[in-house]
Amino acid sequence: MARLVGRRALFAVPVLFCVTFGVFAIAAASPFDPVKAYAGTAGLTASQENLDQLRANLGADDPFTVRWWDWLTSAVTGDLGDSSSLRQPVAQVIAERIGWSTLLCAVAFTLAVLGGTVLGVLAARRRGGLFDRAITFVCYTLEAAPPFWLGLLAVWLFALKLDALPAGGLTDTASEVATAGQVTHHLILPAAVLAISQLPWFVLYVRQGVGDAMDEDPVRGARARGLSERTVLFGHALRSGLLPVLTLVGSRVPELITGALLIETVFSWPGIASATVEAATSVDFPLLAALTVLATVAVLAGNLLSDLLYGLADPRVGFDG
Amino acid sequence: MTARTIRTLTAATTAGVLAVGAAACSTPDNGKSGGPKDAAVVGIAYEPDTLSPLLGYGKDGNSKIFDGLLTHDAKMRLKPALAAKLPQVSGDGLTYTYTLRDGVRFSDGEPFTADDVVFTYRTILDKKTNNASKTELDAIKSVEKKDDKTVVFRLKYPYAPFAERTVLPIAPEHVASKQDVNTGSFTTKPIGTGPYLLSSWSKGEKLVFKANPTYWGGVPKVKKFTMAIIKDDDVRATRLRSGDLDGAILPPNLAATFKSDDDLRTLTAKTYDYRTVTLPSDNPVAGDRAVRRALDVAVDRQAMVDGILDGAGKAAYGPVPTDSEWFTKGTERRHDLAAAQRILDEAGWKAGKGGVRAKNGKRATFTLWYLSGDKLRQDHALAYASDAKKAGIEIKVQSGTWEVIEPRMKRDAVLAGGGSPADPDFDQYTLLNSALAGDGFNNMAFYDNPDVDKALTEGRRSGDKAKRKAAYDTIQRELVDDPGYTFLTHIDHLYVLADRWAPLTTQVEPHDHGLASGPWWDVENWRPKK
Numbered sequence: 001m002a003r004l005v006g007r008r009a010l011f012a013v014p015v016l017f018c019v020t021f022g023v024f025a026i027a028a029a030s031p032f033d034p035v036k037a038y039a040g041t042a043g044l045t046a047s048q049e050n051l052d053q054l055r056a057n058l059g060a061d062d063p064f065t066v067r068w069w070d071w072l073t074s075a076v077t078g079d080l081g082d083s084s085s086l087r088q089p090v091a092q093v094i095a096e097r098i099g100w101s102t103l104l105c106a107v108a109f110t111l112a113v114l115g116g117t118v119l120g121v122l123a124a125r126r127r128g129g130l131f132d133r134a135i136t137f138v139c140y141t142l143e144a145a146p147p148f149w150l151g152l153l154a155v156w157l158f159a160l161k162l163d164a165l166p167a168g169g170l171t172d173t174a175s176e177v178a179t180a181g182q183v184t185h186h187l188i189l190p191a192a193v194l195a196i197s198q199l200p201w202f203v204l205y206v207r208q209g210v211g212d213a214m215d216e217d218p219v220r221g222a223r224a225r226g227l228s229e230r231t232v233l234f235g236h237a238l239r240s241g242l243l244p245v246l247t248l249v250g251s252r253v254p255e256l257i258t259g260a261l262l263i264e265t266v267f268s269w270p271g272i273a274s275a276t277v278e279a280a281t282s283v284d285f286p287l288l289a290a291l292t293v294l295a296t297v298a299v300l301a302g303n304l305l306s307d308l309l310y311g312l313a314d315p316r317v318g319f320d321g
Numbered sequence: 322m323t324a325r326t327i328r329t330l331t332a333a334t335t336a337g338v339l340a341v342g343a344a345a346c347s348t349p350d351n352g353k354s355g356g357p358k359d360a361a362v363v364g365i366a367y368e369p370d371t372l373s374p375l376l377g378y379g380k381d382g383n384s385k386i387f388d389g390l391l392t393h394d395a396k397m398r399l400k401p402a403l404a405a406k407l408p409q410v411s412g413d414g415l416t417y418t419y420t421l422r423d424g425v426r427f428s429d430g431e432p433f434t435a436d437d438v439v440f441t442y443r444t445i446l447d448k449k450t451n452n453a454s455k456t457e458l459d460a461i462k463s464v465e466k467k468d469d470k471t472v473v474f475r476l477k478y479p480y481a482p483f484a485e486r487t488v489l490p491i492a493p494e495h496v497a498s499k500q501d502v503n504t505g506s507f508t509t510k511p512i513g514t515g516p517y518l519l520s521s522w523s524k525g526e527k528l529v530f531k532a533n534p535t536y537w538g539g540v541p542k543v544k545k546f547t548m549a550i551i552k553d554d555d556v557r558a559t560r561l562r563s564g565d566l567d568g569a570i571l572p573p574n575l576a577a578t579f580k581s582d583d584d585l586r587t588l589t590a591k592t593y594d595y596r597t598v599t600l601p602s603d604n605p606v607a608g609d610r611a612v613r614r615a616l617d618v619a620v621d622r623q624a625m626v627d628g629i630l631d632g633a634g635k636a637a638y639g640p641v642p643t644d645s646e647w648f649t650k651g652t653e654r655r656h657d658l659a660a661a662q663r664i665l666d667e668a669g670w671k672a673g674k675g676g677v678r679a680k681n682g683k684r685a686t687f688t689l690w691y692l693s694g695d696k697l698r699q700d701h702a703l704a705y706a707s708d709a710k711k712a713g714i715e716i717k718v719q720s721g722t723w724e725v726i727e728p729r730m731k732r733d734a735v736l737a738g739g740g741s742p743a744d745p746d747f748d749q750y751t752l753l754n755s756a757l758a759g760d761g762f763n764n765m766a767f768y769d770n771p772d773v774d775k776a777l778t779e780g781r782r783s784g785d786k787a788k789r790k791a792a793y794d795t796i797q798r799e800l801v802d803d804p805g806y807t808f809l810t811h812i813d814h815l816y817v818l819a820d821r822w823a824p825l826t827t828q829v830e831p832h833d834h835g836l837a838s839g840p841w842w843d844v845e846n847w848r849p850k851k
Contacts, residue, residue, distance in 0.1 A: 039453035
């Protein structure tokens with residue numbers, strides 16, 4: 001197992017190397033001008049001399065390869081540089097925001113996995129039954145719905161029409177301290193929407209896996225021995241039916257991250273999403289690169305996690321395969 | 322580690338996450354009752370990039386955390402703030418001497434001195450400081466401390482509106498000099514002498530200010546002041562209606578929906594905020610003086626005010642609004658389509674195919690750009706094109722970001738905005754001076770008129786108000802004969818606010834409406850009504 005982790009960690013180095021290079025190359029090719037973005041409205045009255053000075057100070061004229069190498073070499077020593085769009089050190093931007101994004105993602109993902117498993121098992125029990133057909137239909141519909149659209153719909157219904165939940169933010173507008181109660185109250189809508197956008201994949205996978213397992217010999221044998229339906233379902237079918245879901249857990253991480261970006265924007269959630277959007281449109285290289293590395297690491301770690309879980313859950317699968 | 326222990330660990334972790342998830346589903350108490358009387362929450366549309374005056378925050382005055390040497394009253398007249406009185410100006414207009422107020426302290430307890438003033442101005446002018454507005458301090462040759470209470474500015478050339486520039490906030494040298502001016506913690510955790518302290522700033526969400534208990538001008542009655550950053554107009558209106566906000570800036574159509582609400586007042590701020598069409602001199606059609614003059618009378622400004630602005634604004638004939646003391650009476654242009662057609666006929670622009678005129682085989686057509694996503698500019702651009710069409714000039718309206726528009730500014734027209742009420746020089750010098758044509762976003766129309774250039778210099782150099790007025794009169798008359806821009810409207814800014822405080826007033830506002838503008842320009846002077 002340690003060998004698997006070690007090999008993946010080694011493999012991550014060239015991947016991160018290429019990804020950051022790609023980010024710098026794409027950002028350099030984008031039509032956005034970092035100097036204009038930095039100057040904002042003041043740039044609309046600034047003289048050319050003033051703008052040129054800014055350009056020199058920001059190092060915006062250096063080729064992207066030079067900027068990438070500078071960034072990489074100082075990032076390796078732990079210095080992530082300064083964000084030009086937020087006028088803060090990058091490490092500080094990430095530290096201030098990542099906790100809120102993690103909270104949102106963790107809650108949503110847990111809800112999605114648990115909800116998906118329960119609904120999937122219920123659907124698999126009577127395949128072709130009314131509940132199965134209904135839930136499958138809903139899941140296919142939800143798969144097609146973009147998360148931000150679900151978010152806007154939720155805001156419209158729960159915040160505007162029913163006035164039951166806040167439409168956005170981390171706390172009430174007048175409140176300054178982020179108390180647990182306030183944060184929880186504000187977390188419900190975004191976390192629920194993000195969970196629902198992820199839910200169908202788990203429902204459909206669990207339904208398929210458990211349903212197939214029900215037809216396998218061990219389960220049929222257990223039934224034949226007269227074990228209760230509950231024991232058969234949870235003791236035998238669920239165990240082998242969950243294997244594909246474990247793979248899914250890892251592979252859903254990228255979707256979860258992009259989903260969270262949209263959800264955070266819709267709900268003004270002060271996570272890293274708004275920083276990412278800001279960084280991209282302002283050609284804020286240091287921030288953009290750091291956030292991309294974070295996302296890449298999350299995806300690689302997700303894949304590793306699902307492989308590890310798979311190996312643990314099914315002894316037939318070796319770690320060195 | 323064995324597989325079994327990992328399985329146990331995984332189960333434990335799952336249980337832990339589950340508990341958090343369950344907690345998330347419990348419903349806490351909902352604190353949506355009316356806030357305390359000494360607190361106010363307002364919704365604004367724009368978030369500042371920085372709160373450091375050294376990077377440009379509060380340069381036009383009214384930063385709640387800082388004070389400038391001078392500040393503006395409700396009528397935009399200068400009055401002393403950190404200076405004890407208005408500056409002494411030498412006879413040649415080249416030396417400005419400020420005597421500083423006694424006994425002022427920064428919110429961390431350190432005294433405010435002449436060193437802080439010198440530090441602030443020198444740092445802003447430093448090449449290494451990423452301040453995009455430093456051009457505004459171009460006139461300064463040197464700034465020196467004469468003694469602890471006296472600061473002397475020497476100018477490169479006589480600059481009549483210089484005192485207006487000294488409203489910019491003063492930063493504490495003992496804090497700001499010890500860190501990177503561009504990214505240090507001072508940019509997000511400012512320390513100033515102003516009526517409020519920054520209590521917290523949740524980026525993208527809100528800024529919270531609390532009253533400065535040692536403010537030299539007296540402790541504000543509104544103890545806590547929150548500015549929620551809500552970019553979307555509809556969301557701002559909804560949150561105002563739900564009681565989440567005490568006030569907000571709103572576009573005219575949404576402000577109108579609050580008219581019947583007795584607890585809310587609508588305040589209309591008059592502005593210098595203009596919308597104009599640049600007519601680049603290098604464009605063979607838009608650069609033709611006859612075309613420019615024809616467009617200037619073909620356009621129906623009042624219809625734009627009524628239709629696009631719901632009446633919240635007025636027709637514009639130049640950068641100076643018609644109700645300003647600097648406006649030249651008699652330069653108003655009536656909407657007169659027949660006159661426009663006559664001008665074009667006389668200049669040889671003959672009616673051609675599809676109603677579009679032509680001269681020497683050249684069709685009367687050009688492109689007009691507006692900033693994509695800006696509904697107000699889009700409406701202005703479309704209305705302008707439709708008015709021009711009636712006179713036989715075809716304008717193709719296109720939208721784009723500034724990155725797309727900027728390289729095309731020399732040839733294509735742009736729906737631009739601007740406006741600065743403090744002094745006529747601020748707008749007009751950069752807008753009309755031929756020497757600044759194509760310099761960044763200055764003089765986007767490449768306007769070139771020697772008489773205007775001469776008057777612009779007179780206007781900024783003379784310390785005599787009558788002479789200055791005459792200079793700006795000349796410019797406005799020249800703009801009638803040779804309009805390098807078609808000025809369309811000056812736009813009122815509308816604010817809807819809970820009727821809980823007095824006095825509620827507004828200043829004449831600039832184009833930018835950030836933190837400083839709005840009825841809360843003097844929130845430190847608000848008193849609860851009951």
